[in-house]
Amino acid sequence: MNAYLIESLAPLVFRNAKPFGHQANAQELAFPNPSTGAGLIRYLALSQGKVDNSHYDTNYQDLLKIQCFGVYLARFDDNKAIQIFVPKPANALCLENDNKQIELIRLLPKAFDGDCGSDLPAGLLPIQPEKTLKGKPKGNINYWRLEDFIKWQQGEKLEYDTIKEGISTIPNDIRTHIMRDDDTHATVDGKLFQTASFDLGYQKNNDGFDSHRLGFVILSKQELDDDLATLGGERRLSYFKKLKNQILFTKPTADEINQAGGFSLSFMTPVIFEQGYLPRWIDKNTMTGQLPSGTKIKLISVAVERWQAISGWDSQDWKPKATRKAVSAGAVYWFELLDNNQCKEQDIDFLTAPLADNAYDQADGFGMALLTAFKPNT
Numbered sequence: 001m002n003a004y005l006i007e008s009l010a011p012l013v014f015r016n017a018k019p020f021g022h023q024a025n026a027q028e029l030a031f032p033n034p035s036t037g038a039g040l041i042r043y044l045a046l047s048q049g050k051v052d053n054s055h056y057d058t059n060y061q062d063l064l065k066i067q068c069f070g071v072y073l074a075r076f077d078d079n080k081a082i083q084i085f086v087p088k089p090a091n092a093l094c095l096e097n098d099n100k101q102i103e104l105i106r107l108l109p110k111a112f113d114g115d116c117g118s119d120l121p122a123g124l125l126p127i128q129p130e131k132t133l134k135g136k137p138k139g140n141i142n143y144w145r146l147e148d149f150i151k152w153q154q155g156e157k158l159e160y161d162t163i164k165e166g167i168s169t170i171p172n173d174i175r176t177h178i179m180r181d182d183d184t185h186a187t188v189d190g191k192l193f194q195t196a197s198f199d200l201g202y203q204k205n206n207d208g209f210d211s212h213r214l215g216f217v218i219l220s221k222q223e224l225d226d227d228l229a230t231l232g233g234e235r236r237l238s239y240f241k242k243l244k245n246q247i248l249f250t251k252p253t254a255d256e257i258n259q260a261g262g263f264s265l266s267f268m269t270p271v272i273f274e275q276g277y278l279p280r281w282i283d284k285n286t287m288t289g290q291l292p293s294g295t296k297i298k299l300i301s302v303a304v305e306r307w308q309a310i311s312g313w314d315s316q317d318w319k320p321k322a323t324r325k326a327v328s329a330g331a332v333y334w335f336e337l338l339d340n341n342q343c344k345e346q347d348i349d350f351l352t353a354p355l356a357d358n359a360y361d362q363a364d365g366f367g368m369a370l371l372t373a374f375k376p377n378t
Contacts, residue, residue, distance in 0.1 A: 002223060003243040004041075005074065005082070006216040006231055011173040011197035013233035029172055029196050031087075032232065034269050034365035035312050037071035037218040040231050044224050044240065060316055069219035069354065070269040070365040072247075073143050073167065077212045084217060084247060085143040085167055086268040087329040089152060090303040091127065094160060096135045102160045106130045106152075109301030109334050109376075122287045125301040141166040150250055153266045153332070153372045170214065173199040195234070219247060219365075251352050252373045257343045260373035262300075262336040265351065270308050270326040271367030272356045277304055277327055280357045291351070293344035295337065300376060303332040310366075326366065336376045 014032045042063050045051045051063060073085040091107040109125040112118065118126055144152075144166045152158055179191030200214040216231070229240040249268075257263045273279050278299075282289040287299040308328040312321045337343060348371065355367035 001069070001246065002220055003245075003247045004218045004220070004224065005076070005239075005241045005243055006040075006218065006229070007076075007213075007239040007241060008198075008200045008215065008231075008236070009238055010236040011199045011201075012231060012236055012238070013195060013197040015233060029198065031073075031170075032071045032216065033310055033312065034068065034070050034368075035310070035361075036231070037216070038066070038068040038220075038364040039312075039315075040229055040240075041068050041218060041220045041222055041224070042066050044227060044229060045222050048225055048227065050222065050224060064360055065363055066222050067220060067363050068222075068365045070368045072146075072217045072219075072268070073170070074215045074217040075167070075212050076215060082217065082243060082245065082247075084146040086146055086149050088140065088142055088144050088166075089149060089266055089332055090305050090328075090330045091266075091332045092152060093129060094137055094139045094141075095133045096138045097133055102139045103131075103133060104158055104160045104163060105133060107303060122285060124287060124299070127301055127303050139164075141168055143167040143170075146249075149266070149268075150370060150372075153264060153370055155372075167214075171199040171203055173197050197232075197234075197236075217243070217247060249352070249368075249370060251348060251371050254343045254345050254348055256373045257348075258337070260375045262334065262374045262376045263343075263351070264335070264372050264374040265333045265355070265369040266372070267327065267329050267331045267333075267355075267367065267369045269354075269365055269368040270310065270329050271331075271354075271369075272310060272324055272326045272358065272361050274357045276325070277302060277331075279355060288338065291343065291347040293347050295341040295343050295347055296339055297335045297341075298338055299333060300336050301334045304328070305330060334374055334376070 014030050014036065045066060046063070075083045075085065093105045093107060094102050095105055097103050107127040107129055110128040111125055120126060139160065141163045144163055148158060148163055148166065175195050177193050177195065179188040180186070181188055202209045202213045224242065226242060227240045229238050230236060231238050275284055278284055282299050288296065290296050305328050307325045309323050310326045311323045314321050351369070351371045354362040354365055355369060356362050361367070
């Protein structure tokens with residue numbers, strides 16, 4: 001697996017899937033989708049001659065099979081020490097206590113009391129906080145350090161001061177543009193618009209400038225050379241550099257999952273399923289399914305936030321792609337092993353690969369998830 005760093009030379013433009021209009025404000029900025037990173041990898045593979053480009057039309061399907069494994073936010077300094085950040089998990093909530101301190105509360109599957117009910121499908125359990133705390137959510141950190149994300153999903157207790165080392169928002173840059181009349185050199189009435197972009201450069205602080213800056217990391221099996229690249233809209237340049245150190249995601253063994261009796265999937269990239277929030281290997285009526293080895297499982301609970309719109313540009317048909325709904329990154333799914341079925345190593349390989357239903361979405365990197373052992377009814 002190769003890891004590549006995108007070090008921007010100008011603010012980068014990434015729009016959401018709304019129809020293009022005359023305005024593009026900060027609310028329309030979107031974190032780059034996995035397909036955006038996959039498109040860059042495939043373009044560079046063509047331009048660098050890493051794949052046969054003599055018959056582009058006939059080799060197009062082979063080009064789409066080049067696998068990528070997500071776009072991740074990264075923070076690095078002049079020594080290129082890399083920290084990876086992933087979207088905050090949906091099973092974490094920041095609340096202010098009576099002492100005006102912010103606490104990090106874990107959400108877990110838990111049945112309602114006997115006098116309560118819900119309209120959740122097929123007996124899915126709701127998620128409830130481990131600790132009851134009155135107050136409104138505050139101080140959410142939108143991007144967690146990868147190591148904190150892993151510890152949290154493995155059941156370790158974290159303090160809010162720990163996750164404060166994450167990133168709340170990515171700095172943005174708003175530019176206002178005009179149209180000028182070539183004859184009068186005056187602005188044309190009504191021809192005023194804005195573009196919004198991510199400013200990933202060194203940010204100013206009280207002492208001058210930060211010692212680190214932000215960028216993106218893309219993982220792929222494709223071997224590429226260092227290069228200049230355009231990522232996002234308006235063809236703004238970035239350095240494309242191969243990282244010497246590997247980016248590793250931990251995973252449990254089959255024995256650990258068997259001993260726990262279940263597992264959880266915490267998505268680090270958006271995932272597109274044919275059944276909305278359900279993967280096709282789960283029956284929507286019974287919430288049961290099976291893994292590649294035949295191991296029977298049951299989905300017991302889901303923590304998902306608002307769906308995410310996914311679109312893009314089709315470089316073959318040369319038109320915008322249809323907008324699709326995706327489960328947002330950060331979603332958490334909890335599963336239980338049924339009938340003492342034993343999870344196998346081939347199941348671990350399946351659950352740690354991109355989990356989107358469509359093969360092309362898998363190759364783009366939709367559905368990269370952190371797999372952890374989970375003990376149901378605890």
